[in-house]
Amino acid sequence: MTSNALQLESISKRFGAVLANSDVSLSVEQGTIHGVIGENGAGKSTLMSILYGFYQADSGSIKVFGKEAKIHDSQDAIDVGIGMVHQHFMLVDTFTVLENITLGCEGSMLLSKGQAQAREALSKLSREYNLKVDPDALVGELPVGVQQRVEILKALYKGAKILILDEPTGVLTPQETDDLFKILLSLKEQGVTVLLITHKLKEIMHVTDNVSVMRQGKMVAHRHTAETNPEELAELMVGRKVVLQLEKPATDAGSKALTVSNLKVRDAQGIERVKGVSFEVAAGEIVGIAGVSGNGQTELMEALAGMVSPESGEIRYGDLLISADHKVCPSEMRKAGVAHVPEDRHRVGLVTSFSASENAILGYHRSSAWNSKGVLSSSTVGKHCAELMADFDVRPQDPTLKCANFSGGNQQKLILARELDQTPKVLLVGQPTRGVDIGAIEFIHQRLLDMRNRGGAILLVSVELDEILSLSDRIIVMCDGRVTGELAASEADECTLGLMMSSSRDINASEEKE
Template sequence: MDMALELRGIDKRFGDVHANKDINLQVRQGTIHGIVGENGAGKSTLMSIIYGFYAADKGDVLVDGQVLDIKDSKTAINAGIGMVHQHFMLIQNFTALENVILGAEDGIAIETSLDKARREMERLASEYQLNVPLDVPVEELSVGYQQRIEILKALYRGARILILDEPTGVLTPQETDHLFKVLASLKEQGTTVILITHKLREIMAATDEVSVMRRGEMVAHVKTADTNQEDLAELMVGRKVLLRVEKGEAEPGDVKLAARHISLTDAQGVKRLSDVSLDVRAGEIVGIAGVSGNGQSELLEALAGIRNIDSGEMYLNGETVTAGTAIDPEKVRQLGVGHIPEDRHRMGLINTFSAYEAFVLGYHRDASYNSGVLMSQKAMIDDCRAKMESWDVRPPDPFLKTANFSGGNQQKLVIAREVEQGHDVMLIGQPTRGVDIGAIESIHKRILEMRDAGKAILLVSVELDEIRSLADRILVMFDGIIVGEVPADKADERTLGLMMANIVPDEIKALQAEVSA
């Protein structure tokens, strides 16, 4: 079969970082080709070279058998290469149709461009199952629709090779299933798809072939039918990896964390939480599932003392906090409630700080770090070094700026800082976001160890596999409300996916009624 795309000896450095090392890759025309690898493996750099964001230091890119000098993204687009980025590139107050033609207008007559685009969009929507409300502003559309718009943008510009970077991160399982149907339809029509994802289950479900990258090198090319998730994980990491951590039955104790009818409105006047109630007991993990942006972040921040609630009350490890009560993150920590924030860069770290300085953030007044009126630098450094070794933070250098650690090692710093304080309650947001598959295994084990030691854990994650693997009970949020609760043994992907779209199956309603009775 002819090669739609071929890379020969691609090499790229950023200073001392050797991002791509003599990469060779062949992608057959009309196939779905997966590319997997840990963070920092070089996947994004390689795709950026193909799409014209970066220029390779050495090597050739061939499209349809011809060497192509890709100077910029316009060159790539003209060659039939399209890319759907992990974070959508859409103008929120433009309609879907206006977003599609942006940058691809036919002269100054916008109405003519819109009419032409509408006809083409209707054809593409029918051919590839990509129906989108063309005249609705993007900000009013679901993330599933927004992703379809990104794909339509690429197809409208004539893409014959379509690159998708982590395309399912913000989709429900049902939206993911539809995306895979779209990709299969594109493949049937001769489009070549390159799928970059860290979700090995999706690689197995959607691709024909898969290439594995590790530390800037291409280490394997295999037919998907000839491999499995475990083998791919081992190729990515270089050792055996447990993809699902075994856990015993939970032994719940007293309620340590609770919310009672809390509501929260943000600074723009948008209601983010509406009448939310929940309990978390010692010795259990309660997971919150939902598509990103449905109130999970605001709930965690309210419980952590970062946001003020409008109404209701919270119970934090023995103390009741009502709406209007003065509370802040320091007071919450003093109550024995730890918080691992969802966004480590925005809330967990200061990138210009050294690791040992970052490791005491929020705990800098602790007696163990202070001697008299001055902080003890030696105590901070020694403690940081010991914790880095215990948590396998690489490199184990307390003086290295946090900005210079990989994303996974930054996350380990944040998690270790909170866990090692011995809090009774842990609020955990997206614990493995941007974390390598090998580190995920380690973090999951630590979370289960905390549960088994009697800690009460509230876990928020957009990764359904993570929620299902760790949680004992699962709450599902939609548009700032909790739409239902599912016991761990009933939490199949279909059920959770429907609930994430605010559709509660009858069997779950019956189960909840039985529990309430």
């Protein structure tokens, strides 16, 4: 029990001026589930990439099952028994499950020969670990949860004794997450060592035996999970006390700020993504839209923000009407007091090659506050940006710095600062904390609540259920382009939301069980 499956000693890795891993040591006991937790950019992924041979460490040593291991590429990692399930699956969609699993260890020059053996080995593995998949199904047609199972099987098929999972639950429904954890526990029973990389405290508490915390490239603490709690871990991750529970004073819902009736939206490929959605958002209320990503939320937001026009139905912001016959351009929406913090901040929210000050006025660049006779005054814009940065704690506080050089959290704060500065009546927010560290999440959530308390209406789309639950007054669940549930936040919990989120997935799941 006490022998170590994995021992990293003083691993350091430098990218240019950034020290991504500094003197990191980690011991993982054999046959345990070990969590590695840390904020974005804490160096978790770099460390795992070193383990899996994507990068070479500048210094330090790796011991696998007590033996010194030199890992130069993925093949070396596979050879010493390390398998990895990546955050974005490393699967070929157009291949069958069997082809994906055997890729790289086909067994012989001719596929037919190797695949017969692989099929047998695979069915044995499936039984042993209770991982059911149809070997002849096309991977691209499988639900995400099953694709993940294929990834796990792929690693096991290649003889992995140590399984690394990098943020495995990001794309899963709560139910699928539970299934995954069951699988991990049964792997542990079979003697597989699991290394779980995540930024979600709840998962760590739920499933791991030990946990290591990383912050700013350093390993800052190791704990037995049973002897710690989420508050302590959060503090270790961020380096200061963090409020995990938000104060949410009661407000009276005011007049209707946004009314959506029977909205249908098609995407660029002409596929109907939003299939007749109706709801309302009142002033002084946050309405959260929950759902597994890719169920029409993106297209709904794009339509609400005036980026695409609806196929049919109506969107009404006060007097402003948007419909198929009545198209509205985003600048008119801004005039009507609608602000938008888009999901994809790199593509839609910012021009990353522009400076912070230019980004701070994007969309409001015609404002007379910094234009005189049609000429933009860069000094006024700079001053304005500096004020925003001070107010929203954007670091580094340099308006001339290119936006690409800010971290995700600071980029997001800059966008929020720009949109909230106009004191909008309605704010549309998509995935406000995707790729944002805990400290900034706390800040962003607080600002959103402030706007609500002042009587603003907020529509929040997020795949993070925790975020939806802690911010919203009312929750709408979307699945396959339809609203599959609506309830007050006080009545909602993860389990009920999870069931609503997967209402049409059940059909897929039962099909896949043959």
